[in-house]
Amino acid sequence: MSSTLLSRRDLRFLLHEWLDVCRLTERPRYAEHSRETFDDVLDLAERLAVEHFAPHNRAADTSEPTVSGGRVRMIPQVKAALDVFARTGLLAAGMDESVGGMQLPHVVSAAAFGFLQAANVGTSAYPFLTLGNANLLLAHGSAEQVDTYVRPMVQGRFFGTMCLSEPQAGSSLADITTRAEPQDDGTYRLFGTKMWISGGDHELAENIVHLVLARIPGGPPGVKGISLFVVPKILVGTDGALGARNDVTLVGLNHKMGYRGTTNTLLNFGEGVHRPDGRPGAVGHLVGPAHQGLAQMFHMMNEARIGVGAGATALGYTGYLKSLAYARQRPQGRPVGDKDPTAPQVPIVAHPDVRRMLLAQKSYVEGALALVLYCGRLLDEERTAPEATDRERAHLLLDMLTPIAKSWPSQWCLAANDLAIQVHGGYGYTRDYDVEQHWRDNRLNPIHEGTHGIQALDLLGRKATMDGGAGLELLLETIRATVGRAWKADGEAAELAARLGAAVDRIAATTRRLWGTGDPALALANASVYLEAVGHVVVAWMWLEQLLVADTAPPDADPDFYAGKRQAARYFFRYELPRTTAQFDLLDSLDSTTLDMQENWF
Numbered sequence: 001m002s003s004t005l006l007s008r009r010d011l012r013f014l015l016h017e018w019l020d021v022c023r024l025t026e027r028p029r030y031a032e033h034s035r036e037t038f039d040d041v042l043d044l045a046e047r048l049a050v051e052h053f054a055p056h057n058r059a060a061d062t063s064e065p066t067v068s069g070g071r072v073r074m075i076p077q078v079k080a081a082l083d084v085f086a087r088t089g090l091l092a093a094g095m096d097e098s099v100g101g102m103q104l105p106h107v108v109s110a111a112a113f114g115f116l117q118a119a120n121v122g123t124s125a126y127p128f129l130t131l132g133n134a135n136l137l138l139a140h141g142s143a144e145q146v147d148t149y150v151r152p153m154v155q156g157r158f159f160g161t162m163c164l165s166e167p168q169a170g171s172s173l174a175d176i177t178t179r180a181e182p183q184d185d186g187t188y189r190l191f192g193t194k195m196w197i198s199g200g201d202h203e204l205a206e207n208i209v210h211l212v213l214a215r216i217p218g219g220p221p222g223v224k225g226i227s228l229f230v231v232p233k234i235l236v237g238t239d240g241a242l243g244a245r246n247d248v249t250l251v252g253l254n255h256k257m258g259y260r261g262t263t264n265t266l267l268n269f270g271e272g273v274h275r276p277d278g279r280p281g282a283v284g285h286l287v288g289p290a291h292q293g294l295a296q297m298f299h300m301m302n303e304a305r306i307g308v309g310a311g312a313t314a315l316g317y318t319g320y321l322k323s324l325a326y327a328r329q330r331p332q333g334r335p336v337g338d339k340d341p342t343a344p345q346v347p348i349v350a351h352p353d354v355r356r357m358l359l360a361q362k363s364y365v366e367g368a369l370a371l372v373l374y375c376g377r378l379l380d381e382e383r384t385a386p387e388a389t390d391r392e393r394a395h396l397l398l399d400m401l402t403p404i405a406k407s408w409p410s411q412w413c414l415a416a417n418d419l420a421i422q423v424h425g426g427y428g429y430t431r432d433y434d435v436e437q438h439w440r441d442n443r444l445n446p447i448h449e450g451t452h453g454i455q456a457l458d459l460l461g462r463k464a465t466m467d468g469g470a471g472l473e474l475l476l477e478t479i480r481a482t483v484g485r486a487w488k489a490d491g492e493a494a495e496l497a498a499r500l501g502a503a504v505d506r507i508a509a510t511t512r513r514l515w516g517t518g519d520p521a522l523a524l525a526n527a528s529v530y531l532e533a534v535g536h537v538v539v540a541w542m543w544l545e546q547l548l549v550a551d552t553a554p555p556d557a558d559p560d561f562y563a564g565k566r567q568a569a570r571y572f573f574r575y576e577l578p579r580t581t582a583q584f585d586l587l588d589s590l591d592s593t594t595l596d597m598q599e600n601w602f
């Protein structure tokens with residue numbers, strides 16, 4: 001099957017020729033797998049995406065969910081697609097066999113899920129949220145919570161949500177106020193309002209399992225007093241039977257720019273509309289120890305944030321493939337220098353400026369896909385590498401790369417969607433082509449799961465300095481290892497390696513310079529510029545890695561594919577990497593323009 005969702009050829013290159021994922025099958029956890037099972041999962045995901053997710057992508061956007069009589073209504077194709085998805089067992093692809101999972105490497109399931117995200121990001125959000133919820137309970141919940149909530153989620157009977165944000169507390173979760181009052185029977189009653197909750201209400205499943213951050217009265221202020229609770233929409237008995245409605249009420253739906261197929265809700269907990277055992281208060285069960293809620297959430301944050309980067313990549317990727325197909329068939333104009341008005345027009349792909357827009361997209365989306373799959377491979381290393389030192393190394397490197405893997409695709413694959421619209425000309429500005437919806441859908445990604453600005457503070461303020469700078473040192477050392485290999489390869493690779501090596505030195509020097517001020521406000525004032533510069537260097541590294549693989553391909557093997565890889569690598573090094581020079585210069589000058597700007601000067 002060949003679709004315009006993701007390129008199977010590129011996935012083969014990244015997964016097998018570069019990341020050598022079949023080596024993972026030598027480890028006990030993945031011993032049941034083989035190249036065939038990996039390919040089968042990708043085939044299944046692509047077919048599911050093409051046949052069941054893509055066909056209603058537009059309809060779910062134009063006919064967004066509504067509420068009437070207190071019930072959420074949406075087009076029936078969403079449930080039909082999710083029912084088929086549930087039957088495939090893909091939700092549990094990466095989970096342990098003991099809970100019904102396939103123990104598939106994370107890197108392969110991330111690639112497979114990319115097809116669903118590219119086809120219909122709104123519908124695929126429901127299983128993604130459920131997966132994040134289930135993984136959190138598997139990591140921190142009790143055996144009883146796993147039996148009661150995770151197993152039905154794996155079977156597709158229950159869906160999950162993540163309830164962190166409140167109207168007054170988004171980036172600053174330290175300021176949440178939802179409270180959880182302990183009860184004599186060991187349960188809690190929750191009271192408060194949660195804002196922006198994706199998948200917070202619908203009738204797609206038998207039940208909705210909310211994971212809610214709340215405060216137990218008397219606990220410490222700030223993040224140290226936040227606990228995690230599992231709060232079902234419908235109470236579940238010890239025998240697994242559904243009981244009374246819990247006191248969780250849908251206040252309303254948010255009307256979004258994109259991602260419209262996913263309900264986004266304002267929920268009240270403990271409003272008293274439903275009264276379990278005759279009393280107001282949403283019944284909740286503490287997950288793990290009290291006051292560890294945010295730490296538990298952060299445990300899963302790497303995966304969730306890389307998932308956001310992967311979703312952004314998928315939307316950028318499909319936009320790129322669609323604009324490429326359009327550019328190949330849209331005749332317009334003649335080559336520069338062709339003065340004959342009767343000569344046939346050429347397809348717009350023949351014009352260098354259109355090729356520039358396609359090359360830019362290719363360099364962004366294939367660079368981003370390489371980055372998110374590299375991070376997926378690190379997740380597998382972190383979990384299954386035989387040596388403890390390798391597991392620790394993978395953990396540290398992943399920690400360092402996470403804000404970049406979340407933010408870079410969210411920024412640059414959105415830019416790719418913008419270029420995909422431009423390639424379509426006026427047609428791209430209409431709703432007759434998919435690319436405008438991809439842009440609107442993708443516009444969410446720099447906002448949720450920690451905004452761009454919050455990721456920047458995380459990278460420069462926390463990750464670059466953690467363990468005395470050990471994470472940054474490891475990242476730079478890992479990039480320098482690629483630079484070393486490229487030096488030895490000689491030729492063009494060595495030339496690009498010299499440029500990448502210089503950029504890596506600038507990251508080290510700039511980080512020292514910023515923190516050398518001893519003034520965190522000044523150091524962090526331009527954190528977003530730092531995030532963007534380091535992100536570009538990291539993606540240049542991804543391109544040098546890909547160039548090295550392309551250079552070792554047999555000369556007669558798929559020459560156009562490898563030539564395309566080399567050209568995209570060249571593009572990134574010539575057009576994109578140089579942007580970082582100006583960014584590092586600005587950072588090194590300790591510019592305080594934004595810091596000095598006064599509110600009343602606006």
Ligand SMILES: Cc1cc2nc3c(=O)[nH]c(=O)nc-3n(C[C@H](O)[C@H](O)[C@H](O)COP(=O)(O)OP(=O)(O)OC[C@H]3O[C@@H](n4cnc5c(N)ncnc54)[C@H](O)[C@@H]3O)c2cc1C
Pocket residue numbers: 162163164165167168169170171172195196197198199256259264444447448449450451452453454457
């Ligand atoms: C469609 C959608 C789906 C969502 N789904 C969920 C969900 O399922 N569950 C959930 O819990 N939440 C969800 N969210 C909430 C999302 O995570 C928050 O919107 C996000 O964290 C930002 O919070 P906020 O909207 O309150 O913005 P604010 O925190 O008010 O931020 C506004 C601006 O100020 C900047 N800013 C804030 N603080 C700082 C700072 N200290 N330093 C520098 N800049 C700062 C931000 O970067 C941003 O640009 C969703 C949001 C949307 C839009």
